[in-house]
Amino acid sequence: MQEKQVISLYELNSLVKQALRYHLPDTYWVQAELSDVRSNYSGHCYLEFVQKDVSGNNLIAKARGTIWSNIYKLLKPYFEQETGRAFTSGIKVLVKVSVEFHELYGYSLTVLDIDPSYTVGDMIRKRREILRRLEEEGILDMNKELMLSMNPQRVAVISSATAAGYGDFCNQLQNNPYGLVFYPKLFPAIMQGDRVEETIIMALNNIYEEIDFWDVVVIIRGGGATSDLTGFDSYELAANCAQFPLPVITGIGHERDDTVIDSVAHTRVKTPTAAAEYLIAHLYDIALKLEDYAARMVDKVELRMHREKERISRLSERIPMGTKTCLQAGYYRVDRIHQRLGMAVQNKLMKENHRLELLQQHVKAASPEHLLKRGYSITLLNGKSVSDISQLKQGDIVTTCYARGETKSVIIEIKK
Numbered sequence: 001m002q003e004k005q006v007i008s009l010y011e012l013n014s015l016v017k018q019a020l021r022y023h024l025p026d027t028y029w030v031q032a033e034l035s036d037v038r039s040n041y042s043g044h045c046y047l048e049f050v051q052k053d054v055s056g057n058n059l060i061a062k063a064r065g066t067i068w069s070n071i072y073k074l075l076k077p078y079f080e081q082e083t084g085r086a087f088t089s090g091i092k093v094l095v096k097v098s099v100e101f102h103e104l105y106g107y108s109l110t111v112l113d114i115d116p117s118y119t120v121g122d123m124i125r126k127r128r129e130i131l132r133r134l135e136e137e138g139i140l141d142m143n144k145e146l147m148l149s150m151n152p153q154r155v156a157v158i159s160s161a162t163a164a165g166y167g168d169f170c171n172q173l174q175n176n177p178y179g180l181v182f183y184p185k186l187f188p189a190i191m192q193g194d195r196v197e198e199t200i201i202m203a204l205n206n207i208y209e210e211i212d213f214w215d216v217v218v219i220i221r222g223g224g225a226t227s228d229l230t231g232f233d234s235y236e237l238a239a240n241c242a243q244f245p246l247p248v249i250t251g252i253g254h255e256r257d258d259t260v261i262d263s264v265a266h267t268r269v270k271t272p273t274a275a276a277e278y279l280i281a282h283l284y285d286i287a288l289k290l291e292d293y294a295a296r297m298v299d300k301v302e303l304r305m306h307r308e309k310e311r312i313s314r315l316s317e318r319i320p321m322g323t324k325t326c327l328q329a330g331y332y333r334v335d336r337i338h339q340r341l342g343m344a345v346q347n348k349l350m351k352e353n354h355r356l357e358l359l360q361q362h363v364k365a366a367s368p369e370h371l372l373k374r375g376y377s378i379t380l381l382n383g384k385s386v387s388d389i390s391q392l393k394q395g396d397i398v399t400t401c402y403a404r405g406e407t408k409s410v411i412i413e414i415k416k
Contacts, residue, residue, distance in 0.1 A: 013103040020107075024099045027112060032063075033092050043069030045076075049095075049109060064108040065097070075114055082116035085123065085230050094118035123233070130235045130260050139242045143266045146247045150286050152215040152279055155184040156246075158203045160191045165222015165251075165272035172276035178284050184218075191221040191252070196231025201240050214246060216279070219261070220272035221252040232259035241265060251275035373403045389414060 007015075032049035039045045045067040053060050067075060076087045085091060096113035134140040155173070159166040166186065173182040187206050189199035200219065207217060219241075231237075232252060238260040241248050247266035251274055252259065262268040269275050364370060368378060379386045380399045386392060396411045 010103050013101070013106075017101040017103065020099055020101045027096055027098045029094060029115070030097050030109070031092065031094050031118070032061075033090070034087075035062075035089050037087065037089050039072065043073060045069075045072045045111075047089075064106075065095075065111055066100075066108055067111040071112065075111070079114055079116050079119070083119045083123065085119065091119055091230075092122045127233055127260055127263075130233065130238060131263055133235065134238060134242060134264065137239075139239060140264060142242050143244060143248050143264055146245070146266055148247045148266065148282065149215040151283060152247075153180075153182050153283065154213060154215045155182055155279065156207045156214040156217045157184050157186050158189050158200055158207075158217065158219045159186065159221065159272070161186060161188045163191060163220070163222045163272075165220050168222060169218070169220055169251075169272040169276045172273050173280065176276075176280045178280070178287070180280060180283050180287070182279065182283075185214075192231065194231070197234040197237045200237055204240050204244060207246070208244070211245060216247050216249060217244065218249045218275050218279075219252065219265075220250075220275055222272045229259055232261050234260065237261055238264045249275050249278065369403075377402050389416060 030049070032051055035048040035050045037045065037047040047065045047067070049063045049065050050059055051061040052058060079087050094115040095109075095111050096115075097109040097111055100108050100110050102108070131140065157166065157169065159169070170184055173184060187203035189203045190196060191200075204217070207214060229252065241261050242264040248261075248264075249267045249269065250259075250262050250265040251269045251272045252262070258268060267278060269278055378401045380401065381391060381396060386398065392398070392411050392414060394411050394414060398409055398411065400407045400409060
């Protein structure tokens, strides 16, 4: 039976170390995502490098990393200055590493250099993806399309209560050279670190609950490193700002690149002081326009009053002549009416006289005397005319009247 070759764990790890040193003697540029970044009292930085699958959910590779203090004290500020982002977990980096293997601590990567342009490109890509998503959803320019109030005096401020920028903003509003009055109120939020998105959205929700009391929302952040701006490149925060029903002004204290919420805000300015100056300038411009409108209105009223006085003066001068003309016309009209009335009365009287004459002729033609002259006679019984023989009986004495004279007769016989 062949004797087994037995070695210690240390010897095995030493063999692995020698093999790696022999086969991987060079340095390598590696793309990875930072995870669990921490530094100790000696200035060394310990971290993990990870790689996720295409979906971005599952880890497919992981390695421990070390940045020795002499490298870290130069690399960290250089990276943050160039990228504007903190050297912290969650960002993608391109690092130059050497492969190390220690008998006790195992496999690790020692960082020798870093390429900030790779991280900047990844940041820009993420921003573009967020902006493209907002545009596809039709909300990218919603806040920009809102009309800023003519008098944005009621200002809801989202900032840290202890931020110098918040104090500068309020001081600028309060001590503006025009004596304009503003009513700012702080809705506190954390303006750097991992809770930026969460707390700003919470502040926006608090403002929304009393939205009728506010004219504009101002998000400001004074001071601090530009590396603390990563929280403002958030889809959820940008979507909330873009769809907020009040104009949002951002002044988060940086000049290099716009963050995502700068791109969706109604107005983006550089600093909190600039945000205050923007509101002051807007309100002052409106005040000047109102003063101009008021002055023009006074001028127009005075001109109208002057014209009306002149018109009234001309009318008052024309009143005597107009009255005289009116009276003369009235007299003439009355005279004409009087003449026409006299003629009408005269014509009426003539017509009535003629009608009476005709009636008189008709009456005369129908009178008994006229009938008697025409040869007719009238028989009377007891003074009443007899029109029907049934009114008579034998022995009655009747009187017969003629045009000239009358006779009396006794009824001897009646024939029906």
